[in-house]
Amino acid sequence: MPTATSWLTAAAATAIAAVAIVLIVWRTRRRRRRPGLPPGSFGWPLVGETLDFVSCAYSPHPESFVDKRRSLYGSSVFVSHLFGSATVVTADAEVSRAALQGEAARALVPWYPRSLTELMGNSSILLINGPLHRRLHGLVAAFFKSDHLKSQLTADMHRRLPAALAAAAQSSESPLLRVQHLAKSVVFEILVRGLIGLESGSEMQQLKQEFQEFIVGLMSLPIKLPGTRLYRSLQAKKRMARLIQRIIREKRAGRGAANLPPRAAIDVLISDGSDELTDELISDNMIDLMIPAEDSVPVLITLAVKFLSECPLALHQLEEENMQLKRQKTDKGETLQWTDYMSLSFTQHVITETLRLGNIIGGIMRKAVRDVELKGHLIPKGWCVFVYFRSVHLDDSLYDEPYKFNPWRWKEKDMSSGSFTPFGGGQRLCPGLDLARLEASIFLHHLVTSFRWVAEEDHIVNFPTVRLKRGMPIRVTKKINDD
Numbered sequence: 218m219p220t221a222t223s224w225l226t227a228a229a230a231t232a233i234a235a236v237a238i239v240l241i242v243w244r245t246r247r248r249r250r251r252p253g254l255p256p257g258s259f260g261w262p263l264v265g266e267t268l269d270f271v272s273c274a275y276s277p278h279p280e281s282f283v284d285k286r287r288s289l290y291g292s293s294v295f296v297s298h299l300f301g302s303a304t305v306v307t308a309d310a311e312v313s314r315a316a317l318q319g320e321a322a323r324a325l326v327p328w329y330p331r332s333l334t335e336l337m338g339n340s341s342i343l344l345i346n347g348p349l350h351r352r353l354h355g356l357v358a359a360f361f362k363s364d365h366l367k368s369q370l371t372a373d374m375h376r377r378l379p380a381a382l383a384a385a386a387q388s389s390e391s392p393l394l395r396v397q398h399l400a401k402s403v404v405f406e407i408l409v410r411g412l413i414g415l416e417s418g419s420e421m422q423q424l425k426q427e428f429q430e431f432i433v434g435l436m437s438l439p440i441k442l443p444g445t446r447l448y449r450s451l452q453a454k455k456r457m458a459r460l461i462q463r464i465i466r467e468k469r470a471g472r473g474a475a476n477l478p479p480r481a482a483i484d485v486l487i488s489d490g491s492d493e494l495t496d497e498l499i500s501d502n503m504i505d506l507m508i509p510a511e512d513s514v515p516v517l518i519t520l521a522v523k524f525l526s527e528c529p530l531a532l533h534q535l536e537e538e539n540m541q542l543k544r545q546k547t548d549k550g551e552t553l554q555w556t557d558y559m560s561l562s563f564t565q566h567v568i569t570e571t572l573r574l575g576n577i578i579g580g581i582m583r584k585a586v587r588d589v590e591l592k593g594h595l596i597p598k599g600w601c602v603f604v605y606f607r608s609v610h611l612d613d614s615l616y617d618e619p620y621k622f623n624p625w626r627w628k629e630k631d632m633s634s635g636s637f638t639p640f641g642g643g644q645r646l647c648p649g650l651d652l653a654r655l656e657a658s659i660f661l662h663h664l665v666t667s668f669r670w671v672a673e674e675d676h677i678v679n680f681p682t683v684r685l686k687r688g689m690p691i692r693v694t695k696k697i698n699d700d
């Protein structure tokens with residue numbers, strides 16, 4: 218009869234043998250390198266280098282993951298193993314550009330963690346490829362670029378923002394305004410109106426609430442059982458989709474009554490008339506488009522306020538530029554148009570520098586559908602490529618004193634060079650980039666022309682998404698007679 222000790226010994230021996238086999242297979246994989254693969258290591262069995270990546274991502278310097286390997290391998294392009302996939306990481310501007318645009322980019326399809334793909338669904342603009350992607354991207358991008366939407370968005374901001382700022386500023390004797398929260402609540406409603414044409418009211422409130430439930434699941438464990446985070450987020454998405462599909466049916470029923478220009482992105486997709494653009498596809502995509510409305514744009518605004526609070530010279534110049542425009546317009550009895558905001562050169566430099574230093578979207582992942590070569594580096598079929606914008610934006614060979622907030626650098630620097638890609642590039646270049654800049658410009662204009670503030674201490678958190686730990690609290694005082 219085997220004793221308990223001999224069982225344990227046998228079990229331990231089996232476990233050790235299993236671990237040894239895994240290690241041998243892993244090491245063999247590492248040794249049998251295919252020509253053209255960049256240098257690097259897969260790290261530990263199963264987890265690869267994910268733990269180091271995540272621990273760096275939680276630190277104030279997420280790019281330290283790349284920095285360590287760059288100095289170890291002497292290359293900004295290296296092999297790793299992240300989130301369960303063999304990956305080539307690129308922190309090289311030229312290689313990154315090749316991954317985003319050109320022939321090779323066609324064989325690289327978007328890759329996101331499981332929880333995100335579950336929640337976004339198979340027909341999301343962020344995931345689909347080929348002709349349907351090009352059609353959807355083209356329709357959405359054309360509408361987002363339209364003068365009509367930019368004018369509507371500017372008028373909406375004028376209606377809501379001063380009132381929201383004033384209300385927050387009057388809430389107590391020494392009011393503490395959390396920029397991130399205020400920006401979220403203002404920007405969400407305005408962009409949702411631009412997306413689905415919904416006005417403020419009970420349905421907007423319902424959508425806001427459901428969206429809060431939805432968005433927290435984006436970075437959850439990919440388990441879809443009742444009660445799990447992902448399950449609850451999927452349920453919230455279903456309820457939002459029902460509401461939006463009802464709006465689509467109403468719009469379809471009322472179509473033809475008037476040949477009015479589209480008021481919202483949803484109108485453009487409905488009137489396209491293609492069988493591929495089903496109600497379900499349209500509603501799913503409208504929800505996906507709310508993600509930057511709720512997250513990226515408010516974070517851009519909040520980061521700009523943080524960086525300005527730490528750089529009085531830049532704040533002063535921004536204030537001067539905006540006060541001058543305000544006075545000019547008041548003297549002529551005119552209201553500001555979207556073109557006025559976009560023509561403020563220093564304000565635009567502040568936004569550009571915030572995008573560079575803040576790295577709201579640190580990087581993007583793609584998966585190779587066949588063997589791909591990027592500037593001499595092989596990405597084997599089935600591998601991922603991680604295009605890490607953050608390391609490029611903070612590269613001291615491309616930017617002098619890269620950690621310094623220096624909006625003036627953009628007076629000379631060319632934004633269209635491949636070393637500045639906060640909005641991605643190529644066929645998937647963010648179609649909302651002008652809207653993001655416009656909303657940030659209007660927000661900053663109203664804040665600096667009507668208020669003074671003293672910022673409280675706050676910290677940037679970089680993972681899983683960029684945000685301010687305390688929401689960027691500032692103590693505001695209303696300016697008297699625009700002093």
Ligand code: HEM
Pocket residue numbers: 327342343344354357408506507509510513514517577578581638639640641642644645646647648649650652653
């Ligand atoms: C500061 C704000 C924003 C940042 C930093 C940002 C960044 C990005 C980046 C890096 C991509 C490329 C993703 C990829 O290549 O896989 C992207 C794509 C996209 N963005 Fe934005 N974005 C912002 C605001 C917006 C806004 C306001 C909208 C619209 C409401 C928007 C809609 C989209 C869409 C639809 C795509 C997918 C394009 C495609 O795959 O065809 N974004 N964004």
